[in-house]
Amino acid sequence: MAKGSRIPITRRFEGLPIIIVFMCILAAFMYTAPGVFTQPFIYTTFLSTLPPLVLLAMGLTFILGAGEIDLSFPAVIGFSGFVFAVLFKEYDLGWWAVLAALGAGILVGFINGALVAFVGIPAFITTLGTQFFWYGMATVLSGGKSYALRGAEESAVWQVIVGRPLRVEGDFAWVSQVPLQSLWTIIIVVFLWFVLNRHRFGEHTLFLGDSNEVSRVLGVHVEWEKIKIFTMMGLLAAIAAIMLTLENKNYFGNQGQGYLLTAIASVLIGGTSIFGGRATIVGTVFGCLIIGMIEAGLVATGLTGAWVRTIQGLVFLIAIIFYLFVDEPQKRALFLSRFRLRSRFGGRTGR
Amino acid sequence: MLSANFRLRCGGNLCYFAGEGIVLIGNMKNARSANVAAPVDAAPFENIVRLENVQKFFGAIQALRDVNLSIGRNEIVGLIGDNGAGKSTLIKVMTGVFKPTSGDVYIRDQKLDLDNFSVSMAHDLSIETVYQDKSLGEKQPLWRNFFVGRQITNRFGFIDIKREKEIANQILMDAIGFRGAGIGVDSTVSELSGGERQGIAIGRAMHFNADLIVLDEPTAALAVKEVRKVLDFVKRIKNSGRACVYIEHNLAHVHEVADRLVILERGAVVAEITPQDMTVAELTDYLISLQHEPGER
Numbered sequence A: 001m002a003k004g005s006r007i008p009i010t011r012r013f014e015g016l017p018i019i020i021v022f023m024c025i026l027a028a029f030m031y032t033a034p035g036v037f038t039q040p041f042i043y044t045t046f047l048s049t050l051p052p053l054v055l056l057a058m059g060l061t062f063i064l065g066a067g068e069i070d071l072s073f074p075a076v077i078g079f080s081g082f083v084f085a086v087l088f089k090e091y092d093l094g095w096w097a098v099l100a101a102l103g104a105g106i107l108v109g110f111i112n113g114a115l116v117a118f119v120g121i122p123a124f125i126t127t128l129g130t131q132f133f134w135y136g137m138a139t140v141l142s143g144g145k146s147y148a149l150r151g152a153e154e155s156a157v158w159q160v161i162v163g164r165p166l167r168v169e170g171d172f173a174w175v176s177q178v179p180l181q182s183l184w185t186i187i188i189v190v191f192l193w194f195v196l197n198r199h200r201f202g203e204h205t206l207f208l209g210d211s212n213e214v215s216r217v218l219g220v221h222v223e224w225e226k227i228k229i230f231t232m233m234g235l236l237a238a239i240a241a242i243m244l245t246l247e248n249k250n251y252f253g254n255q256g257q258g259y260l261l262t263a264i265a266s267v268l269i270g271g272t273s274i275f276g277g278r279a280t281i282v283g284t285v286f287g288c289l290i291i292g293m294i295e296a297g298l299v300a301t302g303l304t305g306a307w308v309r310t311i312q313g314l315v316f317l318i319a320i321i322f323y324l325f326v327d328e329p330q331k332r333a334l335f336l337s338r339f340r341l342r343s344r345f346g347g348r349t350g351r
Numbered sequence B: 001m002l003s004a005n006f007r008l009r010c011g012g013n014l015c016y017f018a019g020e021g022i023v024l025i026g027n028m029k030n031a032r033s034a035n036v037a038a039p040v041d042a043a044p045f046e047n048i049v050r051l052e053n054v055q056k057f058f059g060a061i062q063a064l065r066d067v068n069l070s071i072g073r074n075e076i077v078g079l080i081g082d083n084g085a086g087k088s089t090l091i092k093v094m095t096g097v098f099k100p101t102s103g104d105v106y107i108r109d110q111k112l113d114l115d116n117f118s119v120s121m122a123h124d125l126s127i128e129t130v131y132q133d134k135s136l137g138e139k140q141p142l143w144r145n146f147f148v149g150r151q152i153t154n155r156f157g158f159i160d161i162k163r164e165k166e167i168a169n170q171i172l173m174d175a176i177g178f179r180g181a182g183i184g185v186d187s188t189v190s191e192l193s194g195g196e197r198q199g200i201a202i203g204r205a206m207h208f209n210a211d212l213i214v215l216d217e218p219t220a221a222l223a224v225k226e227v228r229k230v231l232d233f234v235k236r237i238k239n240s241g242r243a244c245v246y247i248e249h250n251l252a253h254v255h256e257v258a259d260r261l262v263i264l265e266r267g268a269v270v271a272e273i274t275p276q277d278m279t280v281a282e283l284t285d286y287l288i289s290l291q292h293e294p295g296e297r
């Protein structure tokens, strides 16, 4: 049998196009800013700054794969971060502060899921609303204050979550900079890869993204699975919030706001379908790397920070169009037929 | 690690895979079907499904009116009626997709708690359905489509992909409506033709080998030769002592295989006939005469 001959290359090697793009961008930066990109310190910096973005993008990979959207995660970064900061600093609760922050994220996610699944409000609207609500809650409760966690690095919580446990001298001194949050993030990413591709939950997620009706007649508990997906998003956002707050040793109310577009863009650049039904963890990881690298790279190249969002937006749009053409033949045909280009591209002519 | 003790739910049976060997254990002792009082084997039952005074509203539209219908344990029931008569709605009430607005559903003579009834429970109760449309995940590979909702997993819920693909490959080789070129278990549904899709849905139902198999216009997209295979399949259901609800617009087909015909009109059962008493032509005339009867409309 001509096995798999019809399967597009993007599906046979998970994330292949995005890995190639990543390599090209990396090469370009190595050429334009060799002083930065051939030294190890930029990469250890990535290891400490990228984990929150990667965790958020992981959750969004499931959310978008299920054909939903979550706009409320920046507020979870704010709210969970606040819960953590205040309990950790003002009440000195240590690990309990961590648990409470995770609980807060789970709560927000669960409420999102329940509103989407049982009340039936579209996720876009639901999470737009909850985004305001939880962001507002964090602001009200904190009175708009920020919390500096001075001396946090003495605590076990800091040591375990974002510590730098390795001590190396000499040529490999950069190893001492490797932060633990990168290890936790890698473990979570690998685990979630297995969940998405090998677990019942991941399969249900993708079928939901394909069609809720089909999932239902096939015996998937549509409402429950949605709640689980949103709850997981909340939990991941809470982990991101804790890492971010500890890494910065500072909490401020709108610390999550910058992640809204970058996290969603990372997922879609990675190749997860905007229409749901297909999602890739590997792609998302490389999407995050690209987004993060553009940020660091443009500045290193000498362009002003103002260019960063512009270029990220451009990469984002190019990626979306690329995937539309490679992976969605029906949508491509529809799109081309709108411009009456179908026959010229080798497709069937209109009639 | 992953290969240790995989469990497969196939229809009402629990199959345990210990290494390569398959051991059949009991019949549907499953947590999800726990609220059905007795195990299937315990007492012989008369009807696999019985509906009592079932009503179904979609908003203001009444799709089912006071439906009373029973399906014997080894009976092939043909369900016929106009477009929009409520045939698909009726079978979806039986298979846990829709909750009826009022009325009762009995399976193996046991009354169901309709708040808990769901498609996966119907699967556990050994009811298998080929829906008229929308029963395959378009972007998903075929092997996932065969098992979604009742995956072969280890105790942590991780799927035994190798095993699922093996079985899927088997199903594909026997599937109806396949020319067999270029399509494998990794192909996605979106690459298939309408007939091939129907073949996949039928193949899935054949594989799970349930006590009641519901077929909602399974032949609509199939070529003549393939239709024959579906009719043979229905006859095999009969011969193996199981039951089938068969929805079909082609009277010759239902006439050939059904033990009893139930005619649905505007959501109500208006007649039940034994097709053996009539020829196809008589049946056609009878159905037409039914439509002209005043009062029924």
Ligand SMILES: Nc1ncnc2c1ncn2[C@@H]1O[C@H](COP(=O)(O)OP(=O)(O)OP(=O)(O)O)[C@@H](O)[C@H]1O
Binding pocket: B058, B061, B062, B063, B081, B082, B083, B084, B085, B086, B087, B088, B089, B090, B132
């Ligand atoms: N999900 C739904 N929401 C609202 N109305 C519905 C829904 N499903 C069915 N209906 C309505 O219920 C009625 C019966 O539909 P049903 O699909 O059961 O007909 P059918 O007998 O299967 O017809 P066909 O032969 O065309 O398949 C129709 O009027 C239809 O519009």
Ligand SMILES: [Mg+2]
Binding pocket: B087, B088, B089, B132, B216
């Ligand atoms: Mg129908």
